[in-house]
Amino acid sequence: MEQNSQTPTWYDPYTQVYFSEFDDWGQVVNWAYPLYQSAIETPSSILDIAEEIKAKHTKTSDKIAAALRFSQDEVRYLGLEMGTNSHQPTSASETLSLRYGDCKDKTVLLISLLKAMDIEAFPALVDTEETKRLKELPPSASVFNHVIVTLKQNGERYWLDPTVSYQRGTLEYLEQPDYGYALIIDKGESALTSMAQKPVHTNVSVEDNFFIAEKVSEPSRFETQYTYAEFEAINRRSNIASSGLNSVAKSYFEYYQGFLTGLSINEAMTISEQEQTGKLITKESYLISQFWEKTDEGYEASFYANEIQNSVYEPKQVNRTGPLYFDYPNIINTTIKLHFAEKGWGFDSDQEEIDNDYFNLKTTTEFNDNVLTLSYDYYAKQDHIKADQIDDYLAQRKKLISATHYSILKYAKASETTQTSADVLDSLGYSWLKYVLAGYILVLIFFFADWRLESAKKVKFEDSPFYAVSVSKFIIYSILSLGIFVNYWSYRNFKAIKERDNSSIMPIARGIFAFVWYYPLYLALAEHSQQQLNKNRVMPNWTALTLWLMVLASAFAYRMDEYATIVICIMPFLWLPLVSYIEQTDTSKEALHHNSHWRIRQYLISLTFAPLLFLGVLQEVNILPNAAIIKGDSLWSYQVHFLKRNRLTPENEEILYFYSDAVFDYREDGNGITENYIFSYYKNDDGKLESDLSHFKDIEKIETTYGKTKLDNTSIKVIKTDGSDFLLIVGRLNKQDKVLVEQINLRITANKVR
Template sequence: MQKNLNLLLFVLFSVVITNFSIDKAYAFTPIVHLSPKPSWILPSKRYNQPPSARDVNNGAYDELIEEQVNVEQKATYNHIITQIVSQSGVQNNSDISVSFNPAYERLDFHEITVWRNNKPQSRLNVGEFKVLPDESEIEKFIYNGTYSAKYILSDIRKGDRLEYSYTITGFNPVFDNKFCRSIYLQGANRIEHQYTTLLFAAGRKLNLKSFNLRSQPKISVSAGIKRFEWEDFKVPGISTNKIQPDWFNQYARVQVSEFGSWKEVVNWGLKTNPLQTTFKGELADTIAKLKRQSGGDQAKYFRAAVTLVQDGIRYMGIETGPYSHKANMPENVFKQRYGDCKDKSLLLASILNANGIEAHLALINTDLEDKVESFMPSPILFNHAVVVAAVNGEKVWADATMANQGGKGTDLYFPPYREGLILSAGNTGLTKINETKTGSINCVENFDVHDEFTPVKLSVVTTYTRDEADDTRDHIATTGIAQTEKNYLDYYSKTFSKIEAGDSLIIKDNRAKNELTTIESYKIRDFFKHDAVSGKYTADFYADFVRHQLPDVDGEVHTPVLVNYPYNLDYTIHVFMAGGWDNITDEKYELNRSTYKFATDKKVKGDDLALHYQFTYLNDYVPLDKLPEFKQDIKDLKDDQLSYSFYYIPDIKKLPFKLNRIMFLLSIVVIILFAFLATKYYKTETREEIFANRVYSAPAIGGWLIVLLLVIFASAFRMTYHLVEDGYFGMSKWDLYTNGQKSLVYRLLLIFEMIGNVGLASFCCFCLLLIVKKRDIAPYFIKRLLLFSVLFIFCDYLLNAFFKAQLSNYDDEQIIQAVIMAAIWTYYLNISERVKSTFIVPYPH
């Protein structure tokens, strides 16, 4: 009997507990309520003038966007009318979604009406609502407790007008019944009729600040309620882009705040998030341990506390209800080993104060940065919390949400937040934050090229310092070494399809110095692209590290542009080629702007071709007035400065010969022209009196004239051999460059060199004839030959320098040698008696 009684009591107890649990669960399950429209709303007149067809986007337009806020009722009423004009409008406007936070807000729907042919169809049915968690910030490890009430409408057609209204009642209690929010009077889409009201007790002190207003509000007082009414028509939509700074806000809006000063915000923050001064349990033991290990060294204690909170407490925020701005108790955060920015910051500040280090929370806006000062005081302006501490008389800022930071003592990188509100008693204003020293990335890629067939060895040594070392260290710790290796290999495989890892990734981390180095090793097969016709083996390089930092700024962007600040890159590509480099000279290019700077240089030393790039951002955005310049610089860098190609031909002589008809025909024309000129000058009478029967007896050619004859003959032979041997008459040399302006310039240079060499060879042959015939005009033309030879060499030198940025066709010694030889032979021709006695035969004879 007793046993059965006990069993009965157990069952009854279980039922009671179960019912209690179910009731409790249902009490916290968000639901949608149905109710009439609130009686306090102000009436608005319908405006039914449709926009022109060109002003309709996505097949529909907003006929009315109405919002009425009653501060005293803690309620916000919304009324929306959307006119659907096409099938695409049906697709985009067949559902309703309203977000609310059930921890302190109640959602009441008043109507859902579909107007078809001016006849209303009520679609309001509470059973059709699906209330689902928003999870809009879950990827940031934040659960904010908001839900979306979703209503899927059936049978929506082109021409329908959708009208619905609802009220959200309740304000976040964390602000101690002080009202603060921003009211937007403009959106991304055009609004035909915009009507907004703000109602509050006439005796209540609300501060308002407007931004970009199109019209001023109507202000009135009735029954002790002060009313602000903003009404506008045909309000254009504001387009935004993904690369504009968050602080660049062109929407018409009004900031409302019941906080009269920054001091009030500070006092609210101190009350909401007080520092913990007494500790017990595991946290007390940990603080005692930190004190022992630091040995009275405050800087050492500070660093240990920062590392403990950053690396030992994972980032996770349960920001429901008042905990959107209220931190959890430090002991609880330490016990559960997770927390959001305010949880971790309050824990860190409390640990620091426990050892006599004055530390406070500071509120930050990571988007507005130093633009916070342009707004009225309000706690909702801030989206982040950090810590500021006085360590050995030095003010040090720390972000507790960062992880794996390096450095010693107070040498701690802090992001460029620029401005914050320190929650310390007596503080009355915002504090400027001096920027800490930023880090850099130094990347060196070494390509070891043996020949066109052997796989190329690539080694990559990248050194990160300060914030870059922090980010890389944290990324590797989060991603894992194996996945990091794969990511690095995938990066290079986008450029080199046949690349494979040569060795495991090596990581050298000097955390005390905050310097991290990674060493990668790869092998690349089919490094070159081979052109069987020209015999060229080509390789291309592109400074992707720089390109990834250049945003895509298209013609639709008319805003300041956000950039990745801070960023400082030093990037070098070394290509080691056995046998050295020909026809490449040093180059430099620099670009210095107020927001960024870029420099590149190309150098050759022995077997090493070095391509060096430097890129730095000096600010976090490019201002609007510099946007055209920025666009052009991006285009110039991508088109001309970041890419580099080289080619080499292992043995051009082994390529099948294909006659270049253009060069061959031009050479024939040059020879014919010189033959014509030579004949003309040869047959020109050179004496005033001609004695037809006179016999000119000239001595035999001897002495230095024999040497001169051999020099001219050798020159003619050398130039002819050079033209043939170097492929001037073959298509392989002609097609070394085949695209763009460079190809045209190169081919014009080849034509110039061919004409010069053919002309010089022809000129030499003419002078040889004059010497053999002992013509009296021989000295004159030999001296012209010497002058023409020097001028050609010098012009070819300059043209190579100008067109190809290369001076390597000739070196300085060759030019000097040619000038000296020409001067010596000219001097000899002018003073030699043998010359005067040998070249005496006139024309005709």
């Protein structure tokens, strides 16, 4: 069976047989637990650092973030996973002393620091390749290739990776990895835990401003601002640290030179950061001496949402049996503003939406005060495209390409304008949305503070066996709090049951996973009804089972972005029989009155969350446009012209595969193959191109060193028949490096046979 290219890492078309010495995941936990516990410690060296952190930070969340930052920045990553080091972590004090360690060692150090501050945390075993397919595999310790830290703070579970570098921001804004499923190493754990999180942060926001001169002959100014968040910000910081700001600024400049004629730097690039959110912001300013392109009708200029177009890419294999990898979560916002110095321009306002199973794109055109604003808001809905959906996906992609391109025409004889909609690249959108997202996070924090304040009051009503609240408040507040009040209501009722029955249940866990514990809560209420009224006054058992299944289905649908808002509005009504019964059991009505009373902070929370009911789901994790090996027909014509003009590729052959390791501009370096040639080029320190173009018949063999992670590049050493060699550097995304290696070897072998 042939393996399709660009498939998700978790997809495997082959039948496999697994053998394991473990019967269940609980046995794996029991095996790993003593290994980590023996390494977790709080000697004076650990305590000293913990005290320094506590002296600087008062909030628990800030202490956690500071401890994570220490383990990431102050201890180098070094993997020596041989012998016992493959599974036994080094003690925390030794790792601290050495100032280096692998993922196990850094995890143990972070947990020890947190323990010294009375913060409970646990190791979590993950597999960065199998990800969500891990759920289908039999229990085994050998399926894991990485370990991170997990903890709960204010009722929320966090996943922290101490091996990540250049991560910034407070705990609430930290980008958390999602490897599908994790095995938490703690007593009592016996199953995998889902790491899935609802994406809320935009990966990249772009605002392009074109200040268009009145006369065609005059230069126009172009200013652009990129706001990178989460892992995208991490990648940019890493690039700046390794290459230097000047090199990055140069690559950005050369990137824009590819499609903006007569470009020159107006102001040097600046970089700033947001301490709380961890976002990285770059600003650039250029002058364009040839802004307009001459046409038969006059002068034309085109604008593109490049990042969005690049994210919705065309597969290399259209006829396929395996799914196509798709960037998810991926939220991109682009705003393009055209500031006209010349009066008399006019544009119609317009809105358009493309909504399908794969992505959602909203475009808005507005013209006010002689400024044309083009807004593009994109988010992906799933992490793969099924093989039988490819044709439909490509049809939807074609619509997106057209919708994310905009052209303006300046007539040669007058200042009349027309507007058209065409096609080309991919970019970002809505700059205001970042403020909405920031407000959402702040209100979410405020909600949990409200939760804690209510809990701290500990108002008790002896005649009320449950947490009674009016049906009207339950429905309204559940909807306006985006479903969070359902979890809080469930938590309070399970807490009441625990206190009444002196049981060992965990109310917080049952509150968080309220949809799972719907039916057990019904059983508790039904039992109470039998004891008090000698009959079940809650609802029939079959009705409870039906509603429970609907609750579970709604919880699943909530995780599908297309239905999130509908589920939020419907979900509270499925709980009404339980809410109504508890309301009726409050014989004194004191608790009901107290809990149903609306407080100022609840009004504020509701008013703040209300607009979010109409926004839809925002999602994250973005891949660099040039992070993958691409087919030659995906290159733009000006890129191909550059390669051929500089004799980097043959004039008479089409490029089959191409990869560039540059930040933005293919002119910095690149390599690939045609049908008969393999090529590689890069710019030296003097800015001059150095290249190698060799026929496959002149190549003896290749030696490949594959990158260990998705972020590592693969090196292909090309050894020629004359003994000389050169290097290809390619990306690992979707295992396309293996596809390229296979294609190279096929052509080397074919030429030897000839």
